[in-house]
Amino acid sequence: MAEARFYLKLFVFRMREPFTDFLATGITYVLYCFFVWLLSMVWMRFNAHNSLFTFKQVLLYIGVTELLFMSFLSLRAITGATEDFALFLARPRSWVGREIMANIGMNLGKRLLFALSLIGFSYLLGAQPEDPPAFLARLALLLVLLALPQALIATLFSTLRLTFPQSDYFVLPFSKIFLALGGVFGPLSDYGEPWRWVFLNLPGADLFFQPAFFAVHGYFFETDFANWALRLIVLNAVLLIVTLFFYQRGRRAYQAWGG
Amino acid sequence: MRLVFRAAIFHFRTHWSNQANFWSGITGMLVNNSLILFGIWAMLFAGKSHLNESRDGFLMMNLILMLAWGCLHVFGGGATTLDTQITQGHLDSAMTTPRAPLLVLSLTSSYLPAWGDMLLGFIGILAFSFRLGPVFFLHALLISIFATLALLAVYLFIGCLAFWFRRTDNAHSVLVNICLAFNTYPVYEGSGAGPRWMIFILPLLLSGAVPAAYLVNPSLKMLALEAGGSVVMFFLARAVFHRGLRRYQSASVPSLQRS
Numbered sequence: 001m002a003e004a005r006f007y008l009k010l011f012v013f014r015m016r017e018p019f020t021d022f023l024a025t026g027i028t029y030v031l032y033c034f035f036v037w038l039l040s041m042v043w044m045r046f047n048a049h050n051s052l053f054t055f056k057q058v059l060l061y062i063g064v065t066e067l068l069f070m071s072f073l074s075l076r077a078i079t080g081a082t083e084d085f086a087l088f089l090a091r092p093r094s095w096v097g098r099e100i101m102a103n104i105g106m107n108l109g110k111r112l113l114f115a116l117s118l119i120g121f122s123y124l125l126g127a128q129p130e131d132p133p134a135f136l137a138r139l140a141l142l143l144v145l146l147a148l149p150q151a152l153i154a155t156l157f158s159t160l161r162l163t164f165p166q167s168d169y170f171v172l173p174f175s176k177i178f179l180a181l182g183g184v185f186g187p188l189s190d191y192g193e194p195w196r197w198v199f200l201n202l203p204g205a206d207l208f209f210q211p212a213f214f215a216v217h218g219y220f221f222e223t224d225f226a227n228w229a230l231r232l233i234v235l236n237a238v239l240l241i242v243t244l245f246f247y248q249r250g251r252r253a254y255q256a257w258g259g
Numbered sequence: 260m261r262l263v264f265r266a267a268i269f270h271f272r273t274h275w276s277n278q279a280n281f282w283s284g285i286t287g288m289l290v291n292n293s294l295i296l297f298g299i300w301a302m303l304f305a306g307k308s309h310l311n312e313s314r315d316g317f318l319m320m321n322l323i324l325m326l327a328w329g330c331l332h333v334f335g336g337g338a339t340t341l342d343t344q345i346t347q348g349h350l351d352s353a354m355t356t357p358r359a360p361l362l363v364l365s366l367t368s369s370y371l372p373a374w375g376d377m378l379l380g381f382i383g384i385l386a387f388s389f390r391l392g393p394v395f396f397l398h399a400l401l402i403s404i405f406a407t408l409a410l411l412a413v414y415l416f417i418g419c420l421a422f423w424f425r426r427t428d429n430a431h432s433v434l435v436n437i438c439l440a441f442n443t444y445p446v447y448e449g450s451g452a453g454p455r456w457m458i459f460i461l462p463l464l465l466s467g468a469v470p471a472a473y474l475v476n477p478s479l480k481m482l483a484l485e486a487g488g489s490v491v492m493f494f495l496a497r498a499v500f501h502r503g504l505r506r507y508q509s510a511s512v513p514s515l516q517r518s
Contacts, residue, residue, distance in 0.1 A: 031433040035440065042444045046303045046310070166279050169287035169372060176291050180298020192306035199301070 006093065007101040014105030018113055029117040032070055036063045036121065039185060047190045056127040057216050058187065063122065064139065064212035065184040067114035068146065071107055073154055073175045079168065081158035085254065096247050099158055103151035111143050135215060142211045149207060149232065152239035159243055162250025183209030189221050206231050262358070263366065267334050270369035281371065288375025296321055299444070315387075317445040320471035322383035323399070324442045327406040327466055329377025331414070332370035338411055340368065341418025342427045351509055361415075361500055398477060402470040402485060409465035409489035413438050415496035422503030442467025465489050 018025060040059045043051075053061060081099050088095040119136075122128045129135035157174075160167040178184065182204025188196055189209075199205055200222070210228050213221045220228055274281050296318070304314040332339055344350060344364050353363040384403075388396035417434045420427045441463050461469070465488045473481035 025429060027429045027433050031436055034433075034437055038440055038444055038446060041446050042303070045446070046313075166283035169280075169283040170290075173287050173290035173294060176294040176298070180294040180301075185298055186302050191302055195301045195305050 003093070007097060010098065011101045011105040014102045015109040015112075017106060018109040028070075029113065032066060032114055032117055033121045035066050035070075036118070037125075039066070043186045043190075047186060051187065051190045053187055053190070053216070056122075056130075059125065059127040060118070060122060060129060060135070061187055061212045061216045062184075063118040064142075064215045065182075065208045067111055067118060068150075068208055068211065069175075069179055069182075069184045070114060071110035072150060072178065073157065073171055074106075075168065075171050077103065077106065078154055078157045078161065078171060081155070082161055085162065089251075089254075096155060096159070096243065099155040100148075100151045103154045104147045107147050107150050107154075108143060111147075115139055115143070129216075134218065138215045138218065142215060145229075145232065146207060146211060149236055149239060152236060152243055156239060156243045156246065159246040159250050163246065163253050178204040178208060181205075182207060183212070187213065189213065203231075203235055206235060262362070263334065266366040267369075270333070270336075274369070274371045274374070281374075284372040285375040285378065288372040289379055292321075292325060292376060292379050295443070303445070313445060316471050316475045318383065319387065319399075319474045320442060320445070320467040322380045322387070323403055323406050323470045323474070324380075324410075324439070324467035325376040326380030326384065326403045327410045328439075329373045329375070329380055330403075330407050331410055332373030333377060334369070335365040335411065336369040336373070337363075337367040338365040338418070339370070339414045341415060342421035342431050345418070345421040345503075345507070346425075346427070348509070350504075350507060360504065361497065395474070398474060402473055402482075405485045405489040406466050406470045408493050409462070409485075410438075412489065412492035412496040413463065413466065415493075415500055419496070419499045419503045422507060438463045438466065462488060462492055465492065 036059060039062045040055065043053075043058050043062070044055060048055070051058070081102075085095060088098070119128075119132075157167060157171055181199050181202055182188075183199065187209065188199050188205060191199065200209070206228060210220050210223065213219075214225075214228075274284075299317065300314070304310050304317070337344060338361070341364060344353075344367070349364065349367065350360060353360040353367075356363055380403075384396065384399045388399065414435070417431050420430060424430070465485060469481065469485050469488070473485055
């Protein structure tokens with residue numbers, strides 16, 4: 001019970017963290033709104049004529065994918081996680097558990113703030129959702145469901161750098177796999193074949209395109225909720241297994257300073 | 260020039276001394292940039308032959324930006340972190356030498372993964388030159404020099420904020436990202452057919468969008484705009500730096516104010 005309370009407190013603490021220094025981080029949300037606007041303009045220029053989306057919908061779509069992406073992988077959080085790894089070897093608590101809970105908390109906190117920015121920004125541009133309560137309910141559901149895979153991917157990189165410190169250089173390109181192939185730039189449904197089919201079957205589509213499509217339209221693109229949830233469960237399971245594998249490997253190979 | 264050359268040699272030796280880091284950094288950045296290019300290409304241009312001119316403009320814009328960004332971060336990496344250097348007091352030691360403080364600060368660091376940007380930019384331009392002829396290569400090299408100068412000016416303007424404001428790290432990141440985004444995503448039409456408000460952000464477009472417009476349709480007007488604009492921007496940025504330098508107080512004073 002005490003264990004569960006510790007992880008819950010940690011989760012709440014990390015979730016509240018982005019709210020504590022809003023004045024300093026506030027400008028990040030300006031950048032977020034800028035990217036939503038910019039990508040919507042690019043979409044308007046090239047894809048508006050043959051799309052399943054109206055301008056209002058695409059603005060919300062990009063708003064959702066960007067809020068998921070801009071809180072996706074933080075190199076600072078990944079490197080920070082391993083700083084006290086040696087101490088955890090002497091503690092009766094799980095380092096992996098601590099990392100997963102901390103990442104879930106931090107991720108949810110950031111995403112809530114991005115979601116608030118999106119709502120404000122969409123009203124400012126007159127592109128607010130047609131049914132705001134339904135949109136918010138769907139978004140809230142997605143934020144909860146997507147917190148775990150995001151936390152597992154961040155923890156995976158933290159465990160990887162225990163053995164391979166050079167993995168830091170691959171955080172950025174790895175995140176770009178999801179940015180470029182996951183439909184963050186624009187709806188995958190508007191892409192030309194054969195790339196649309198390829199990208200729709202990659203994990204990036206499950207983490208970015210399908211959730212954003214669902215948030216805007218209320219249904220998934222060429223699939224249903226059960227199928228998407230099943231893919232998400234499989235992805236979580238694979239990520240957990242790989243994370244635990246690299247954790248065990250890292251623990252065995254780890255040498256503290258002076259060791 | 261001798262100082263610049265020696266600094267470049269020393270930085271390269273430092274990077275080269277750890278081969279695993281060196282190749283990881285370069286590979287990571289190559290993959291990162293290639294993925295972004297591929298993702299945007301797949302979204303906007305795959306299977307759309309009528310957009311060939313826009314596609315070439317988009318690719319050239321990104322290649323020039325990569326080359327400029329890479330050169331600046333490899334050979335003058337210190338200039339890109341000017342705000343951090345000012346707030347952390349490195350300016351103090353730069354002022355104790357008989358050389359220009361801005362030059363000394365610029366040469367203090369070099370960003371390893373930027374070799375990847377430089378490499379990809381150069382290879383891309385070579386590939387275009389193979390198709391369009393050696394004259395294109397000379398045009399591209401000339402315009403890259405001005406693009407690098409313009410990008411340096413942008414970094415200096417943003418870095419100089421630290422002379423007047425306390426916490427500029429978030430603002431620095433946001434402003435740099437906005438500048439890069441305008442030269443990465445094809446919002447601006449090379450022929451000048453973009454939205455009218457684009458004229459107000461023209462200085463930001465000198466690092467990628469304007470050079471690409473020149474390379475797609477070379478004209479004396481565009482060359483003059485790029486050359487004149489980047490030189491004027493650089494001297495303005497230098498003037499702002501010297502203005503800031505006059506009101507600069509030693510690092511101990513700001514740190515006392517913050518505590």
